């Protein structure tokens with residue numbers, strides 16, 4: 001019973017992390033599109049950037065913590081194959097990208113300057129990486 005509960009909690013958190021990551025990625029895409037249309041984004045729209053990057057950071061942190069928990073409790077850290085290793089690599093790249101975006105957005109918000117023009121392009125990689133990791137996750141555990 002305790003094992004079932006632990007697995008349930010980790011899996012629940014894994015899916016929650018996935019939901020937060022996806023929401024943040026797609027939300028940031030909408031913000032980038034609106035900002036491009038408006039030329040200079042309104043302060044409310046600009047403030048959404050750091051909201052979504054914090055949401056993405058929360059999501060990927062949850063994915064890593066719950067993922068490590070699931071791997072340990074359900075699979076004793078055994079090698080789950082090439083697709084699983086690729087999924088972990090994708091998740092690692094995603095963590096690096098999100099950390100970089102979060103730091104740049106926080107610095108821009110603090111100094112009141114707009115983030116660099118290439119940042120939305122980097123941001124566009126996050127929904128793609130999330131979808132790749134999700135597809136690999138579904139494939140491995142089908």
Ligand code: HEM
Nearest residue numbers: 018063064067068070071074091094130133134137138141
């Ligand atoms: C962007 C990051 C990630 C995404 C999108 C993702 C997505 C998924 C998905 C869709 C599943 C399949 C659930 C199912 O079919 O039952 C899954 C399962 C799993 N993931 Fe992840 N994952 C990510 C990161 C991680 C990380 C970093 C780890 C480990 C360190 C991990 C470990 C696992 C494990 C062990 C399972 C199997 C759970 C089970 O046996 O039911 N995941 N993940």
